[in-house]
Amino acid sequence: MKILSNEQxxxxxxxxxxxxxxxxxxxxxxxxIRKRGLNP
Known part of the structure; x- marks a missing residue:
């Protein structure tokens, strides 16, 4: 996967x-998203 910022x-x-x-x-x-600990 292409590297994306958290926002992207x-x-x-x-x-x-x-x-x-x-x-x-x-x-x-x-x-x-879960791996990075973000919340969509």
Whole structure:
């Protein structure tokens, strides 16, 4: 995965959920957010 800042990561996660970009991509983003200790 391309290295993203925390803000970009959360924005990508919200965009993926909003536009239904596939469950695998959403799951991957969610795992990375949890790993960094963020809250979308």
């Amino acid at each position: 990561l959360v924005a990508a996660y919200r965009d993926a959920k909003k536009n239904n970009h596939g469950t695998e991509w959403i799951r991957l983003l969610k795992m990375e």
